[in-house]
Amino acid sequence: MTATLETTAQSTVDVAVELTGVRKVFGHGSSAVVALDGVDLKVEPGEFVCLLGASGCGKSTLLNIVAGLDGATSGELRLTTSRPAVMFQEPALMPWLTAQRNVELALRFAGVGRPARKRRALELLELVRLGDVADKRPHELSGGMRQRVALARALASTTVSADGAPALLLMDEPFAALDAITRDVLQSELVRVWETTNTAIIFVTHDVREAVRLGQRVVLLSSRPGRVVREWDVTDSSDEVLDEINTELREVISGHAS
Numbered sequence: 001m002t003a004t005l006e007t008t009a010q011s012t013v014d015v016a017v018e019l020t021g022v023r024k025v026f027g028h029g030s031s032a033v034v035a036l037d038g039v040d041l042k043v044e045p046g047e048f049v050c051l052l053g054a055s056g057c058g059k060s061t062l063l064n065i066v067a068g069l070d071g072a073t074s075g076e077l078r079l080t081t082s083r084p085a086v087m088f089q090e091p092a093l094m095p096w097l098t099a100q101r102n103v104e105l106a107l108r109f110a111g112v113g114r115p116a117r118k119r120r121a122l123e124l125l126e127l128v129r130l131g132d133v134a135d136k137r138p139h140e141l142s143g144g145m146r147q148r149v150a151l152a153r154a155l156a157s158t159t160v161s162a163d164g165a166p167a168l169l170l171m172d173e174p175f176a177a178l179d180a181i182t183r184d185v186l187q188s189e190l191v192r193v194w195e196t197t198n199t200a201i202i203f204v205t206h207d208v209r210e211a212v213r214l215g216q217r218v219v220l221l222s223s224r225p226g227r228v229v230r231e232w233d234v235t236d237s238s239d240e241v242l243d244e245i246n247t248e249l250r251e252v253i254s255g256h257a258s
């Protein structure tokens, strides 16, 4: 099977990411697992899309393909953004570096010079309301604060090498390990940051309420092999939409279990 994977860099674009007929198979022969099959998904520059689906339906696989961490078996990926930034469930900070240095590191990898790095890292920490703990190390911060440092670091890698190309942030259940109150605070932070940075976001979650609260669009994937089964515009979402998504998700999950 041949993969026709294309990555294009353009400055004037109507799309941040476009996946067409993306298929991903892990392994070979009788032990092969078809994780994704025929995924079509388009995300516009600056759009906030939430991805929902049963456990094991291929959400992380999809995100990894868009991030360039894994390749599709076949299909087409069109990416018009600068290198996507990724944020996972665990903040994965360097424990020996301060919050500021952790953010600076992402800027250093992107080739930003020292004085600009320091300035930008502080700006980003202020954006996530951590300007006053910039010199603390991860163990001195709470779990929610560490996730905010990870968010600042992810934003650092989305905004630097931009060159006029739209930025893209990929988030794989970034708040799943946090308590409800901290999660609530970080959801607000994320929306505020998204509004000020115009970064396109693909956000994976199991939580329908979170998806509806954060996203402009909610995309539901089928059970394995994952493919887009339904989408909702949730910019002005009501309780009915929430119920509808919950019902469909439940159907997808029970289909998976049977």
Ligand SMILES: Nc1ncnc2c1ncn2[C@@H]1O[C@H](COP(=O)(O)OP(=O)(O)OP(=O)(O)O)[C@@H](O)[C@H]1O
Pocket (backbone or CB within 6 Å): 026, 027, 033, 034, 035, 053, 054, 055, 056, 057, 058, 059, 060, 061, 062, 224
């Ligand atoms: N590196 C790999 N090698 C083999 N199989 C894999 C690999 N990565 C994922 N899979 C399989 O692909 C399928 C999709 O996995 P994936 O992690 O994308 O699901 P997910 O939707 O993110 O699940 P969850 O909601 O539990 O995080 C699963 O059946 C998984 O076992």
Ligand SMILES: [Mg+2]
Pocket (backbone or CB within 6 Å): 059, 060, 061, 172
């Ligand atoms: Mg996953």
